Amino acid sequence: MSDTLTPVTVLTGYLGAGKTTLLNRLLSENHGKKYAVVINEFGELGVDNDLVVDSDEEVFEMNNGCICCTVRGDLIRIVGGLMKRAQKFDGIIVETTGLANPAPVAQTFFVDEDVKAKTRLDAIITVVDAKHLLERLNDSPEAADQIAFADVIVLNKLDLVTPEELQAVEDRIRQINRFAAIHKATRADVPADKLLGLNAFDLQRVLASVPDFLEEDSHTHNEHLSSISLSTDKPLDPEKFNLWIGHILQTQGQDLLRTKGILSYKNEDRRFAFQAVHMIADGDFLAPWGADETRVSRLVFIGRDLNRPALRRGFESCAA
Structure with missing residues (x-):
């Protein structure tokens, strides 16, 4: 993939897993780079509430549970606007708060020609709560989807679990996705260079990383x-x-x-x-x-x- 394309990192994970904490760490770390951040939350999209509810209803029916068109349209506009600004970014981070499934966001970087011409999906990062993940996997298939989509998993809140509990959680993650890199963290304390600019979604080394x-x-x-x-x-x-x-x-x-x-x-x-x-x-x-x-x-x-x-x-x- 061309180096002229702006890398996009999609940050997903269940409510309370630590996405915002991780995002704040990435933005405040002294890495000398400039990132644009898109918070993909319905309440913050600036769309009339009634409109969101109506389209949300239709989209759920059409796309087998994926909140799709509303989010994708907004994301295309936002990313398109960022690319037209004189100020250049080292990368874009999209936090999918409130979206159970990262698919609609990931698909944006395949379906829109303008977005595709200027950006590349660098990696999907899923933050998981070590304390509550097993419970979430039992009551919510979306939690498994988030893990399955991930190129990188931040296994967060280690301070809340015993070594035995941690091992059980890690084993369960590996059942769902054997190929993602796992970084363990207490308060989402993972260095930026382990998460940004990985080229993980472009697959140059993804498969070779698990011999x-x-x-x-x-x-x-x-x-x-x-x-x-x-x-x-x-x-x-x-x-x-x-x-x-x-x-x-x-x-x-x-x-x-x-x-x-x-x-x-x-x-x-x-x-x-x-x-x-x-x-x-x-x-x-x-x-x-x-x-x-x-x-x-x-x-x-x-x-x-x-x-x-x-x-x-x-x-x-x-x-x-």
């Missing part, structure tokens, strides 16, 4: 949410892959929270990074494969009710 993730498929028992990783050392045919993945996203997109991968195409020396949020996909060529590097295509699905054998067969059928 053993291909050893087995990981399943969870939370609302049928699972993560499945596939790999093949045969070069892929880009047309076959695009047809197959397009069909998967079209037919199963509502249940696919995140899809991401590094692909090796036939007759192509560069890696291809593929990523999708629900039905909306994007991709870009990255640096070339190393001369002595084994070219392995890896693809990860995180979603509900995934059919591992069917996905594996489909992926392998994309071989050139």
Whole structure:
């Protein structure tokens, strides 16, 4: 991805997890950079309350629970306005307070051409409350969605749990998302360089960061949410892959929270990074494969009710 694009960090997490504390830390830390902040809270959008309620109602019905169009429209306008200002920012932080699911915000950076031309989604950070997470996962599927979407997880409020409780929470997080980096914190005290400017959503090193993730498929028992990783050392045919993945996203997109991968195409020396949020996909060529590097295509699905054998067969059928 081009260095001229402004990186955007999406900050999500359940009410009370510590998002605002983390945001204040990031803004006050002495890193010498300038960040624009967008608080994506309905009460602070400056939209007439009646209008929000009406559109909220419709959108909930249309998008399977995702608060979508209202938020996306506002976010496109805000980000577009920020990009036109003379003052340049080192990055934009979007705090999704009041939004259970980060998908609509993430999708904004795929669907709007103006936003896409000037910004790139750097990472989705989810803040979780170590004390209450297990309870939240039992009574709220949205809490699992937030973890599944995350590139980085801040496991906060360590001072409120015993080492045994912490281990149980970490194990549960890993059931839902085996691939996100986890940073433990007491009062959201994670250095900015561990959270900002990571290029995590662009996948240059996401899959390589967990060397053993291909050893087995990981399943969870939370609302049928699972993560499945596939790999093949045969070069892929880009047309076959695009047809197959397009069909998967079209037919199963509502249940696919995140899809991401590094692909090796036939007759192509560069890696291809593929990523999708629900039905909306994007991709870009990255640096070339190393001369002595084994070219392995890896693809990860995180979603509900995934059919591992069917996905594996489909992926392998994309071989050139």
